[in-house]
Amino acid sequence: MGAVLGLCSAAQLACCCGSAACSLCCSACPSCANSTSTRLMYSLMLLLVMVAAAITLAPGLHDELKKVPFCANSTGLVPSTYKVDCDQAVGYLAVYRICFAACLFFVLMAGIMLGVRSSKDPRAGLQNGFWGIKYLLVIGGIIGAFFIPEGSFASTWMVFGMVGGFGFIVIQLVLIVDFAHSWAERWVSNYDETESRGWYAALLLAMMSCYALTLTGIVLLYVYYTKADGCDLSKFFISINLILIVIMSAVSILPAVQEHQPRSGLLQSSVVSLYVVFLTWSALSNGDSQCNSIAGGNEETPAGRYWASFDKQSIIGLVIWACSVLYSSIRTASNSSKITMSQHILAKEGGGQGGLIDNEEGGDGGEAGASDTKVFDNEGDGVAYSWTFFHIVFALATLYIMMTLTNWYNPSSQLSKENVASMWIKITSSWLCVGLYLWTLVAPALLPDREFN
Structure with missing residues (x-):
């Protein structure tokens, strides 16, 4: 499957080199829908932006990046009174500028594609082609962004990043809920059709594995992010989310829910529960440093503070992000997407x-x-999908990349892992995740006159 999708994207990429190259490449490719190959090409662009932003965090580039124009300890290519000492934060400020240019590109594309109803619109060529020009435009924007004087750019753009990152987390949890429903529906359908014990065992094993990881995560959060004589807020966050996990798991197997959704069960709840635990962990990592026993030692030195951001939580967040983007690129709308309102992202x-x-x-x-x-x-x-909304989602995804690579730090020369705003954004998103999943369970029962199947 991956090879087929890769060849479809290769056919799109070849089109930027001319009709002859396109014909030569397409002749070796399998049949592929234009809506799918286009979304994969934009996903590839976003992945390359993420790689470029991550490279700026490499240790070997730290000294070289201090020569960029916005640093006070640079070579002074662009004289300005608004500069920052980049001894510590140069990598993070570079990530901000790379993602700033990419975000503006997707916002521009969203504005251009307003009102497009079909591929017969003259603007369809801009959506599905001109890949060479698009990549050059993004590269040029990134280069230009490095000449933006620092001033209050980072602190202001961080606010946009947190709001946009929260928006993408909401969209991401919609996709995760849709994925959980689609996964369970397919496996339960396979079991009903074949009555094979193998499918039943797979359902049971997947459900138990997710719940085991969820319970392990809860225990580790209590161990590493709370103390016996303090950290009451952290204890509250962990406890309330544990209660919510129990509630939504119980609701998923209620007779009233099962009557309207026979294939609803604990597998979906276990997947959502695991994601809620991840969001709780991500929120607590930006909480009070006195309650974080994991990040204590390495941040005593400047190098430790600089590299502590690119930790396991960031890596897992980026993996989940990549899976969500890929899922939205190749997935078609399912029955569950009608409840989770993800039709605008997923192709019809x-x-x-x-x-x-x-x-x-x-x-x-x-x-x-x-x-x-x-x-x-x-x-x-x-x-097959809303082109404007698709680019808005990718603009938000760019901001999520920016905040994840910098681990939602406060952008300054003295990096601080404590960021109360990002902590509340993440913990609120975990509650929204539970609320959205509960809605998908009770909506058919509360609105019996509406067709969800």
């Missing part, structure tokens, strides 16, 4: 009835063109 089912995309040199739409072209247009009668 039943797509692919449109005609093949013709080559520039053979666009007669005949049999020869169809046999030479493997990327087909499935949006001739209507877009």
Whole structure:
């Protein structure tokens, strides 16, 4: 599956080099919907932006990056009274500028694609092509962003980053809830059709594994983020989320819920519970440092403070982000997406009835063109997903990358892991996650006149 998707994206990428290269590449590619290959290309762009931003955190580039124009200890290429001492924060400030340029690109694309209804719109070419120009535009924007004087740029952009990061967390948890429902529906369906003990064992093992990891995570949070004579707020966050996990697990197996959703069960609850524990861990990592026994030792030295941000929590967050972006790029809308309101991100089912995309040199739409072209247009009668909303999601994803790579630190020369605002954003998102999942369970029962299937 990955090889097929990779070839589809390769066909899109070749189109930026000319019609001859596109024809040569597409002839070796499997059939692929244009809506899928386009989303994968934007995902590849976002992944490259993340890699570029992560590279700026490399130890070997620390001294070199201090020569950038916005640093007070730079070579002084652009004289300015608004500069910052980059002895500690140069990597984080570079990440801010790279993500700033990428975010503006996706905001610009969102504005351009307003009101597009089908691929017959003249703006469809901008959405599905011109990849070379798009990449050059992003690269040029990143270079230009390094000349932005520091001043209050980082502190102001951090506010946008926290708001945007929170927005993407909400969208991410929508995708995770949709994934949990789709996963359970498919496995339960396979079990009902085959009555195989293997599928039943797989369901039971997956559910028990997720709950075991959830319980282990709760215990570790109490051990490493609380103390016997203090840390009352941390204890409250962990305890309330534990209670919410028990409540939503119990609701998922209530007879009233099972009557309207026979395939609802503990597997979905276990997946959501595990994600709630991760959000709780992420929130507490930005809480009171006196209650964080993990990050105590390494932050006593400047180098330790600098590199403590790129820790396990950040890596897991980026892995979840990558899986969410990939899931939204290749997934079509399911029944559960009607409840989780993720239709704007996921492509509509039943797509692919449109005609093949013709080559520039053979666009007669005949049999020869169809046999030479493997990327087909499935949006001739209507877009498979909201193009504007898709770019808004990717703009928010860029801000989430920025905040995750910097571990939601306060951007200053004296880096501080304590960030009360980000702590409340993350813990609030965990409560929203539980609320959204509970809604998907009770919505069919509360609104019996509405069709969710």
